[in-house]
Amino acid sequence: MAQVEATxxxxxxxxAETVFDTLADYENSRGKLLTExxxxxxxxxxxxxxxxxxxxxxxxxxxxxxxxxxxxxEPTDGQLxxxxxxxxxxxxxxxxxxxxxxxxxxxxxxxxxxxxxGGFFERTFAPKGLAxxxxxxxxxxxxxxxxxxx
Numbered sequence: 001m002a003q004v005e006a007t008x009x010x011x012x013x014x015x016a017e018t019v020f021d022t023l024a025d026y027e028n029s030r031g032k033l034l035t036e037x038x039x040x041x042x043x044x045x046x047x048x049x050x051x052x053x054x055x056x057x058x059x060x061x062x063x064x065x066x067x068x069x070x071x072x073x074e075p076t077d078g079q080l081x082x083x084x085x086x087x088x089x090x091x092x093x094x095x096x097x098x099x100x101x102x103x104x105x106x107x108x109x110x111x112x113x114x115x116x117x118g119g120f121f122e123r124t125f126a127p128k129g130l131a132x133x134x135x136x137x138x139x140x141x142x143x144x145x146x147x148x149x150x
């Protein structure tokens with residue numbers, strides 16, 4: 001089993017604190033940021049960063065649906081880590097300042113991939129597909145925070 005990794009990033013014309021606070025607000029903001037690939041969104045515990053337990057279904061392809069139950073931690077300032085209780089997937093969101101009134105948001109997901117030929121295809125195609133999904137989330141995050149709506 002090889003580890004599979006997908007990463008995407010975006011410069012957002014909003015302060016890092018605003019961007020991070022919007023990402024960490026699972027109760028009110030996060031659900032609005034999710035694309036059509038996500039369904040059954042539900043905050044089960046907490047709702048603001050550390051200590052949150054959130055559920056969603058992620059439909060990566062027409063045949064691949066992942067039921068996610070994520071425990072949220074904040075190991076360092078500007079970082080959210082979502083560990084899936086249902087799989088080996090760990091997604092890390094990192095928000096850092098990127099100049100005057102701007103921030104850089106980076107999202108990285110890692111998981112243990114399948115073996116054999118299925119694993120080859122997973123390592124080849126899944127990172128690009130997941131990066132496209134998270135590009136959409138980052139686009140919505142930018143729209144939410146740059147407009148001052150957050």
